[in-house]
Amino acid sequence: MELSKINRVFFVGIGGIGMSAIARYFAKRGQLVSGYDKTRTKLTAALEDEGITITYVDELSALPEAFILNAEDTLVVYTPAIPKDAEILKHFRNNGFSLKKRSEVLGIISKGMFCIGVAGTHGKTTTSSIIAHILKDTGYDCTAFLGGITSNYNSNVLFGDNNVMVVEADEYDRSFLTLHPDIAVITSMDADHLDIYGDKSHLEESFRLYAGQIKTGGSLYAHEGLPLENSISYAASSTAQARAENLRVEGSKFVFDYHDDSYSIPDISLMLPGKHNVENTTVAIAIALQLGIDAGKVKQAVANFKGVKRRFEYIFDNGRQIYIDDYAHHPEELKACFDAVRQLYPDKKLTVIFQPHLFTRTRDFAGEFASVLSTADELLLLEIYPARELPLEGINAAYLLDKISLKNKRVCEKDFVLQYVKDTRPELILTVGAGDIDTIIDPLKNTLQNA
Known part of the structure; x- marks a missing residue:
């Protein structure tokens, strides 16, 4: 399905953090957007305030009239968290509508764009948010789909005027295999989602498949110690290729020095606490420098990053x-x-x-x-x-x-x-x-x- 041919989009499970970001994206593009979710939350209330119609009743009668028919130019986005026998889902399935998972839609949106995909069993929301903030704050710009509400922008989706896209690549249900990034980050590969993968070896294999989908000439950044070939390592250590050193706490902030083979940036101040967030920031800095952004501007952007809601x-x-x-x-x-x-x-x-x-x-x-x-x-x-x-x-x-x-x-x-x-x-x-x-x-x- 091509973006230019979509006039209406309905989200089954619109209250999810990832789903709501895409809903906001299509609403910004001018498409008619509506959705269903089980309960009303702060997030769904915010979407309603932005003009998106949401129903909380799983009945055909609750659907807006525009989504009863018009299957040929309507996209239905759904989450696996919604039961397969949901009445609204059955309506769309039985009447010829095009149904896509959130990850598939991200794949469609990212086609033709310079894509920075951030994956990992943890750390991906903060890392992708820092990357997007640096690109925004320095004037480089980007469009971003994030797994949390960034405090600087009070949103989980950012809109840019260039061809660069930052996206959180979700490993659940192997969703990230719909993406083909130009730059990929893998923050961690700890055992998780074993109800899907069975064991850690299958989880790691999916991450390797994701790494294998990087476009020709692209880059893979991986946390130091991960079993991934042809990657640029990063960590708060003296042995990583992109590294944070001289880590210390000054007041309520963490301060560190950044080094790689080409750059050294001293005394970087970070509002987010913890070694893990210093490492998340380290890879974001490395990517920004690879894109040619001035080191001084990068340092300033990091210093004013306020974090993500519900992340410390x-x-x-x-x-x-x-x-x-x-x-x-x-x-x-x-x-x-x-x-x-x-x-x-x-x-x-x-x-x-x-x-x-x-x-x-x-x-x-x-x-x-x-x-x-x-x-x-x-x-x-x-x-x-x-x-x-x-x-x-x-x-x-x-x-x-x-x-x-x-x-x-x-x-x-x-x-x-x-x-x-x-x-x-x-x-x-x-x-x-x-x-x-x-x-x-x-x-x-x-x-x-x-x-």
């Missing part, structure tokens, strides 16, 4: 109490997040509120989750967020809690969390998870403000 986001800080929220939902992400917190606040008692995401992920990595969560000072554990999955017998929050060696721990509901924080006034709070734990962010913030 400061929600509240009055000097006595600090509340940080993070999207971490894999053991390696939790470890990186905890390490960053400890580096910034080594003397504060850390209260962690964690919501596990997916029954299969909790089962497959229970030992790893338990090991990381045991390093907190205090743990409030919410029930597992099921997302697309049905329950697994015996796999619940209590199953995970039993494996955690920490003494000060409990399974609880969200209402208990709010009352507990009100009563005990923890000095350092961290909410982590990828489910609906974000629904307690504002109530927690209000609790702290009114304490």
